[in-house]
Each structure stands twice: as C-alpha cells, then as structure tokens.
Amino acid sequence: MHPLDQLDVSTRVAKRAQYEAFEFALAAGNVLVRNGSHPNPSEHEYLVTVEDGLPIECTCPADDHYEGACKHRVAVAIRTPLLDAVTAADDSQSVAADGGHVPPSAVDMSEAESGQDETEASDDDECPDCIGEFPCWECVRTGRKTLPD
Structure with missing residues (x-):
C-alpha cells in the first residue's frame, strides 16, 4: 500500500x-x-x-x-x-537523500569553500537529474539552468 x-x-x-x-x-x-x-x-x-x-x-x-x-x-x-x-539507512551514517546535496549547515568546510561538492556536475557536464529540457531544482536554484517557457 x-x-x-x-x-x-x-x-x-x-x-x-x-x-x-x-x-x-x-x-x-x-x-x-x-x-x-x-x-x-x-x-x-x-x-x-x-x-x-x-x-x-x-x-x-x-x-x-x-x-x-x-x-x-x-x-x-x-x-x-x-x-x-x-x-x-544505517543510523550511524549521515546519508543525503538527494544523491549528495546536503543542507549548508552539514557541508564540509572544504566543500563549502570550493563552492562545489564532489557529487555536483561541473558547468560543462549534463546534469543527470534534469529531464530533457526541464531542469532539476538544484540547477534552477544555483542558476545553471532556467525553467522553459
């Protein structure tokens, strides 16, 4: 159910x-x-x-x-x-449910300073979470892509 x-x-x-x-x-x-x-x-x-x-x-x-x-x-x-x-999930581990993106309070300082964690795609890469022309929320939120008209 x-x-x-x-x-x-x-x-x-x-x-x-x-x-x-x-x-x-x-x-x-x-x-x-x-x-x-x-x-x-x-x-x-x-x-x-x-x-x-x-x-x-x-x-x-x-x-x-x-x-x-x-x-x-x-x-x-x-x-x-x-x-x-x-x-x-194993309660002893802190797992991010979205494939690696965690709230800023939980991001390691080295990742926060670089502005990108290892699970984020670079600007030149296609985002695997976007569906065709429709971008995922992370791409819209960060300004990598905009919503189609």
Whole structure:
C-alpha cells in the first residue's frame, strides 16, 4: 500500500508537496526537510519522523494545528526512493537523500569553500537529474539552468 493511502491529505497540501522546492537529508532514521521556496530556507527546516515506511509526524506548526498530514510529511511520502533510503539507512551514517546535496549547515568546510561538492556536475557536464529540457531544482536554484517557457 502506498503511504499516501494511509495519510489524510487535502488536495491543496498534495499540490504544495509536489511543487515547492523541498530539499531532503536523512537524519537518524528520519528526514530533515528544508523548504527552498522560502527566501530564508534555513528558517523553514523541519524533521519528519518516519515509522514503518510512513511519515507519521513533523515538527512544523501546521502538523500540530491542522487536521491531516502537513506538506512536509506528504513531500516525504510521495518520494518512494526517499522512504526506501530512510528504511535502509544505517543510523550511524549521515546519508543525503538527494544523491549528495546536503543542507549548508552539514557541508564540509572544504566543500563549502570550493563552492562545489564532489557529487555536483561541473558547468560543462549534463546534469543527470534534469529531464530533457526541464531542469532539476538544484540547477534552477544555483542558476545553471532556467525553467522553459
């Protein structure tokens, strides 16, 4: 059964979970969700608790104050590879759920100083996460590519 079938989700929340620019990192068997759509993403960072492959709780205010799952829990639920990584992750390791990109607070200083970690493609390389002419969020966020008209 898909995790969305087990969550109470409004259409509005489901849409926001799909289109907002979320960044994910695994954290001790849970998921740290940062909303890159905000001007200050570090102020919109929440921990989603995952149990048995289901995002059951979030530290955001909406998860406390409203009925149903918040957009952060839904964002985790709709990303099956992310849930698989949470389930399979060794709690002793800090694994980045997006293939190596982690929030700036967790980036090694040598990588931060160079401005590029070893998993990022150089400007001359094609990004494996982009789909045809449609760029991935990281390429849009960093200015490597723009959204098509």
